[in-house]
Amino acid sequence: MKVAFTSDNIAGASESVVQAMVEASKGDAMPYGNDEGTAKVTQMLSDFFECDVDVFLVSTGTAANVLSLSAMTPPWGGIFCHEESHILNDESSAPEFFTGGARLIGIEGADAKIDPLLLKKAIEKKVGDIHSCQAASVSLSQVTEVGSVYSLEEIKAITEIAKEAQLPVHMDGARFANALVALGCTPAEMTWKAGVDVVSFGATKNGTMASEAIVVFNKDLSKELAFRRKRAGQLHSKMRLLSSQMIAYLSNDLWRDNAEHANAMMALLQDGLKTVPGVKIHTPAQANMVFCTLPKGMADYLLSQGYAFYTGRWGDDVIRLVTSFRTPKEGVEDFIASAKRFTE
Ligand SMILES: Cc1ncc(COP(=O)(O)O)c(C=O)c1O
Structure with a gap:
């Protein structure tokens, strides 16, 4: 995965x-x-x-x-x-x-x-x-x-x-x-x-x-x-x-290092999402969680590529993304690249 x-x-x-x-x-x-x-x-x-x-x-x-x-x-x-x-x-x-x-x-x-x-x-x-x-x-x-x-x-x-x-x-x-x-x-x-x-x-x-x-x-x-x-x-x-x-x-x-990592990964993710056409960020993330609306079909595409996130609970095409103390930087970058590929 x-x-x-x-x-x-x-x-x-x-x-x-x-x-x-x-x-x-x-x-x-x-x-x-x-x-x-x-x-x-x-x-x-x-x-x-x-x-x-x-x-x-x-x-x-x-x-x-x-x-x-x-x-x-x-x-x-x-x-x-x-x-x-x-x-x-x-x-x-x-x-x-x-x-x-x-x-x-x-x-x-x-x-x-x-x-x-x-x-x-x-x-x-x-x-x-x-x-x-x-x-x-x-x-x-x-x-x-x-x-x-x-x-x-x-x-x-x-x-x-x-x-x-x-x-x-x-x-x-x-x-x-x-x-x-x-x-x-x-x-x-x-x-x-x-x-x-x-x-x-x-x-x-x-x-x-x-x-x-x-x-x-x-x-x-x-x-x-x-x-x-x-x-x-x-x-x-x-x-x-x-x-x-x-x-x-x-x-x-440890508490600080872990939280700083999770927040930094969310900042990277959020910055990346802003560059993906059609993605609408809801409340700007200040910590390690963000909700956004994706263009039609993008959520299913990303899930089919093996990424995981919750969807469906908040209405059509709205997803929640959460980073943790273990989220890898390359994983965030790959996710953004995949989202962009979908729009090409
Ligand atoms: C805001 C908030 N409060 C409390 C909890 C604690 O829940 P749990 O009983 O699953 O540890 C959570 C977990 O998702 C949460 O997001």
Whole structure:
């Protein structure tokens, strides 16, 4: 098969992550996170975020998201998110299940970013009305589901509205590192300094095998999260294996190198696509994902040539392309050359 742009989770894990798991699997260690490695992860993430954080490792991004939301939202509450968000469209009914029935409320906004004014309006609707679902929390995705990245000002515009209404803010950071290198800011600036209470710190798409961290800045939520993680079956007995992945991910700038590569490959791909007649790029890619409309027949031609990407979910001739820490440069160049051949 030629290069695949299906998703960033089709790539396996970085070698140092696998190696770290092999090392961590030797000998005995206390279970359920009472091992030295797990304590080290908390220390490393506290250093990373320049803040004394609580950390709950889980094995999927969905678990990180829905557990975070469940700790900040009562069953009668509403969670405001973008209408394109993963929690609303791609996590089955897990948010409803884990919150005990809270309602996800999709807000519109260009480039899959929540429009602050629409958010404000929605939050102010029916406050205190016993018959109505009550505003309870806000969740934003960084990177967004269409490959755009909120600027720090855009994050603050959302969190300020949330804070005015005393609502906690969650960030779905499944592609946290890609967003961070795109903005060139610090992890602290993109999160707690911008008013975020909890982040789902994704790592699996960017090099780990199955290790995601719920990073808590607002520690009022921590006690509840601890009990909820166990109840959800996410308190892994061999936590040290998840921790070893996260330690490797945070060591020697692996997170940064991997994200920079994925973003650079997307920039190359996007620049190439601009030179292919008839290709229309939707939201310009800022990180490692882009949607575009292809001329009739091009998607089928490229698939027949052995390239892989998702198609069909977003309407005729619209495809999604995602690069990863493993995407080869030659693969990107070949893909563009093939697309051009189709138009000749
Ligand atoms: C924006 C976003 N959030 C969260 C996730 C986490 O999903 P998973 O449970 O598959 O790890 C994904 C994965 O596709 C995603 O794209």
